[in-house]
Amino acid sequence: MPVGLGPLPTLHPVTGFELGISSAGIKREGRKDVVVMRCAEGSSVAGVFTLNAFCAAPVILAKKNVVGEVRYLLTNTGNANAGTGEPGLQAAARTCAKLAELTGVPETAVLPFSTGVIGEPLPVEKIEGALVAALADLSVDNWAAAAAGIMTTDTQPKGASRQFTHDGVTVTVTGISKGAGMIKPNMATMLGYIATDAKVSQGLLQDLLRDAANKSFNRITIDGDTSTNDCCMLIATGQAALPEITQSSGALFAELKQAVLDVSMELAQAIVRDGEGATKFVTVQANGGATHQECLDVAYAVAHSPLIKTALFASDPNWGRILAAVGRAGVAQLDVSKIDVFLGDVCIASRGCRATTYTEEQGAAVMAKEEIGIRIELGRGTCSETIWTTDLSHEYVRINAEYRS
Amino acid sequence: MPVGLGPLPTLHPVTGFELGISSAGIKREGRKDVVVMRCAEGSSVAGVFTLNAFCAAPVILAKKNVVGEVRYLLTNTGNANAGTGEPGLQAAARTCAKLAELTGVPETAVLPFSTGVIGEPLPVEKIEGALVAALADLSVDNWAAAAAGIMTTDTQPKGASRQFTHDGVTVTVTGISKGAGMIKPNMATMLGYIATDAKVSQGLLQDLLRDAANKSFNRITIDGDTSTNDCCMLIATGQAALPEITQSSGALFAELKQAVLDVSMELAQAIVRDGEGATKFVTVQANGGATHQECLDVAYAVAHSPLIKTALFASDPNWGRILAAVGRAGVAQLDVSKIDVFLGDVCIASRGCRATTYTEEQGAAVMAKEEIGIRIELGRGTCSETIWTTDLSHEYVRINAEYRS
Numbered sequence: 038m039p040v041g042l043g044p045l046p047t048l049h050p051v052t053g054f055e056l057g058i059s060s061a062g063i064k065r066e067g068r069k070d071v072v073v074m075r076c077a078e079g080s081s082v083a084g085v086f087t088l089n090a091f092c093a094a095p096v097i098l099a100k101k102n103v104v105g106e107v108r109y110l111l112t113n114t115g116n117a118n119a120g121t122g123e124p125g126l127q128a129a130a131r132t133c134a135k136l137a138e139l140t141g142v143p144e145t146a147v148l149p150f151s152t153g154v155i156g157e158p159l160p161v162e163k164i165e166g167a168l169v170a171a172l173a174d175l176s177v178d179n180w181a182a183a184a185a186g187i188m189t190t191d192t193q194p195k196g197a198s199r200q201f202t203h204d205g206v207t208v209t210v211t212g213i214s215k216g217a218g219m220i221k222p223n224m225a226t227m228l229g230y231i232a233t234d235a236k237v238s239q240g241l242l243q244d245l246l247r248d249a250a251n252k253s254f255n256r257i258t259i260d261g262d263t264s265t266n267d268c269c270m271l272i273a274t275g276q277a278a279l280p281e282i283t284q285s286s287g288a289l290f291a292e293l294k295q296a297v298l299d300v301s302m303e304l305a306q307a308i309v310r311d312g313e314g315a316t317k318f319v320t321v322q323a324n325g326g327a328t329h330q331e332c333l334d335v336a337y338a339v340a341h342s343p344l345i346k347t348a349l350f351a352s353d354p355n356w357g358r359i360l361a362a363v364g365r366a367g368v369a370q371l372d373v374s375k376i377d378v379f380l381g382d383v384c385i386a387s388r389g390c391r392a393t394t395y396t397e398e399q400g401a402a403v404m405a406k407e408e409i410g411i412r413i414e415l416g417r418g419t420c421s422e423t424i425w426t427t428d429l430s431h432e433y434v435r436i437n438a439e440y441r442s
Numbered sequence: 443m444p445v446g447l448g449p450l451p452t453l454h455p456v457t458g459f460e461l462g463i464s465s466a467g468i469k470r471e472g473r474k475d476v477v478v479m480r481c482a483e484g485s486s487v488a489g490v491f492t493l494n495a496f497c498a499a500p501v502i503l504a505k506k507n508v509v510g511e512v513r514y515l516l517t518n519t520g521n522a523n524a525g526t527g528e529p530g531l532q533a534a535a536r537t538c539a540k541l542a543e544l545t546g547v548p549e550t551a552v553l554p555f556s557t558g559v560i561g562e563p564l565p566v567e568k569i570e571g572a573l574v575a576a577l578a579d580l581s582v583d584n585w586a587a588a589a590a591g592i593m594t595t596d597t598q599p600k601g602a603s604r605q606f607t608h609d610g611v612t613v614t615v616t617g618i619s620k621g622a623g624m625i626k627p628n629m630a631t632m633l634g635y636i637a638t639d640a641k642v643s644q645g646l647l648q649d650l651l652r653d654a655a656n657k658s659f660n661r662i663t664i665d666g667d668t669s670t671n672d673c674c675m676l677i678a679t680g681q682a683a684l685p686e687i688t689q690s691s692g693a694l695f696a697e698l699k700q701a702v703l704d705v706s707m708e709l710a711q712a713i714v715r716d717g718e719g720a721t722k723f724v725t726v727q728a729n730g731g732a733t734h735q736e737c738l739d740v741a742y743a744v745a746h747s748p749l750i751k752t753a754l755f756a757s758d759p760n761w762g763r764i765l766a767a768v769g770r771a772g773v774a775q776l777d778v779s780k781i782d783v784f785l786g787d788v789c790i791a792s793r794g795c796r797a798t799t800y801t802e803e804q805g806a807a808v809m810a811k812e813e814i815g816i817r818i819e820l821g822r823g824t825c826s827e828t829i830w831t832t833d834l835s836h837e838y839v840r841i842n843a844e845y846r847s
Contacts, residue, residue: 090776091769122795155762156796351843357560364496371495390527391561438756
């Protein structure tokens with residue numbers, strides 16, 4: 038059961054961005070496993086991609102071609118086309134070429150995305166065979182169906198949408214996402230697609246996406262593993278009746294930036310809420326760092342500690358495990374006598390020791406909740422970082438141990 | 443059940459090194475929880491200590507005083523005296539002072555070691571009350587009893603012993619260890635004590651220990667957490683009828699070095715074999731690195747991946763998870779097309795792709811074993827590193843989630 042994740046919210050259509058879903062029967066006959074997205078002519082497209090050195094064939098192609106004119110995004114589930122070498126690259130290119138041929142755009146205007154089993158050859162013919170139906174299905178109203186169509190091991194579709202009005206014109210930002218990176222290994226991958234009808238240059242769009250991803254998708258972790266296929270795309274169709282938005286657009290730029298960030302954050306947190314075996318949604322905040330990096334190091338040391346994650350699963354306010362994780366985070370010249378740790382609003386450790394005001398009952402009350410905050414005050418500077426994670430449950434082991442067997 | 447860990451081997455006494463065990467009733471009435479070790483006058487003592495910034499009070503004291511004359515090591519279980527601030531330092535000092543008073547040595551000649559619950563005040567009076575009985579129990583033949591006496595959540599005592607002969611004189615190296623660092627959080631801590639009757643200067647002894655620890659205790663990982671209390675000590679009593687061993691002692695030096703390494707390795711691996719919920723003993727080897735650090739980065743990325751650990755638990759030859767972990771290890775300019783991965787002797791991935799010769803049956807046969815080797819060939823240079831770890835089982839989650847509750 039996902040933690041605090043309700044049914045899909047209303048996903049407002051984005052003029053100039055259509056989605057079509059069909060079934061190639063890659064893993065199971067009849068399953069919706071192919072999604073085609075069409076961007077209106079003149080759209081700008083930005084992307085952020087996995088840093089895993091073993092990035093999959095579609096990622097290599099999408100990364101290369103995102104800088105040019107992009108008209109179609111082609112996503113399949115059920116096969117990641119990763120660890121497949123040169124034949125994998127050719128397979129991804131073939132599916133793009135087929136879609137280009139059917140739609141009369143250059144092959145480089147189609148970006149491929151794959152998620153699923155690693156190391157199996159991509160079933161090119163099956164995907165090619167599903168393209169006509171997907172194209173026939175294209176509609177601006179298909180966000181919810183596409184959110185379901187890109188799911189692999191997700192238990193719920195994930196989407197978010199924001200609108201704001203400027204000079205009487207409504208601007209929309211809508212997005213969908215799937216499955217946290219590598220939380221289900223061979224059915225891996227985080228994918229995110231966000232579109233807006235604002236008009237934004239490719240360069241600025243890339244900046245907006247990078248900034249939003251660094252505060253959302255790049256701040257979530259289930260188990261510390263990074264997929265070979267992670268991608269997040271941001272498309273600006275420019276169909277809203279507004280001039281191009283630049284960094285000099287003042288409030289309009291700020292509103293768009295905030296809407297992109299809000300949608301990214303909601304999509305990213307939805308991935309954590311639906312993390313494998315998750316029973317808790319945990320916010321880890323490291324404040325008072327001398328650098329952003331040391332805040333991240335501390336937050337990730339806490340978020341990745343199996344001991345803390347099992348304590349969270351058990352609703353056990355085990356503050357010693359948190360102190361120990363902070364202590365091994367590798368922060369140079371860490372003065373433990375300046376560190377305070379809070380569980381929710383409860384101070385559990387003050388100046389490196391158990392807080393004199395702390396009682397187990399207070400800690401237990403926070404830990405009993407589904408949404409838990411861990412805040413570490415380092416007392417070294419003014420930098421802050423926040424990340425989101427889950428607990429480590431029996432269900433996580435069961436799912437990951439029993440998968441494939 | 444520990445993986446491939448039999449009953450204690452014969453632990454040869456070390457002349458000049460006596461051990462005494464008694465009960466202070468720290469956690470449970472009657473439990474042997476205090477161990478005193480006496481080093482003959484003129485002994486050299488070396489130590490390596492946790493790098494966790496939150497190091498416990500006894501670690502701070504032991505680290506400070508190990509450079510002087512050391513005559514006694516005082517260990518208690520049941521309380522880690524960690525996260526206890528200034529009062530904790532005073533408490534540790536008081537137990538040392540009491541033992542010094544009883545034995546007529548300077549207070550600084552007693553080094554304290556604690557393992558157990560974090561953040562609780564050390565029960566100084568209970569420990570003081572147990573010292574007379576421990577001193578009365580001192581004997582060179584007490585290694586096995588001491589191995590049991592330092593246990594916390596270990597399911598079996600751990601010891602190792604080597605002897606070699608030089609000029610007709612037998613030299614002995616014997617050691618004991620307990621519980622892997624932070625594999626059981628609040629009953630944390632890896633402790634190791636190794637003694638030899640060879641005569642070695644403090645400086646050289648420290649070099650020998652650091653070198654051995656870097657190849658053994660510092661190459662094991664259960665869950666990536668590092669205790670606040672980890673220590674390993676090496677004592678040379680100089681009671682064997684041989685001249686002092688120096689780096690110029692040729693074969694004699696080499697034999698001693700090897701014996702210390704062998705004992706360290708056996709003790710370290712015993713900790714992994716008895717890791718929490720362990721059902722597999724896993725050797726991860728990264729070869730062909732440009733630097734030792736990148737080999738370690740790759741090996742730890744594999745050893746710490748919950749996805750790989752759950753696959754090991756499930757005996758699932760999930761090679762995609764291994765490639766993905768190597769890819770995210772953070773090695774700069776990693777050329778994945780040069781990487782080979784072996785499971786035991788079976789090549790599962792060649793030049794970054796699934797090996798054409800590989801079959802799931804071959805992989806499954808290796809994974810079905812209790813002892814599993816994962817070897818990654820990076821093809822970048824000549825450096826190698828090996829580490830040892832376990833799988834991630836239901837039992838791990840159960841133990842760590844249910845502990846304290």
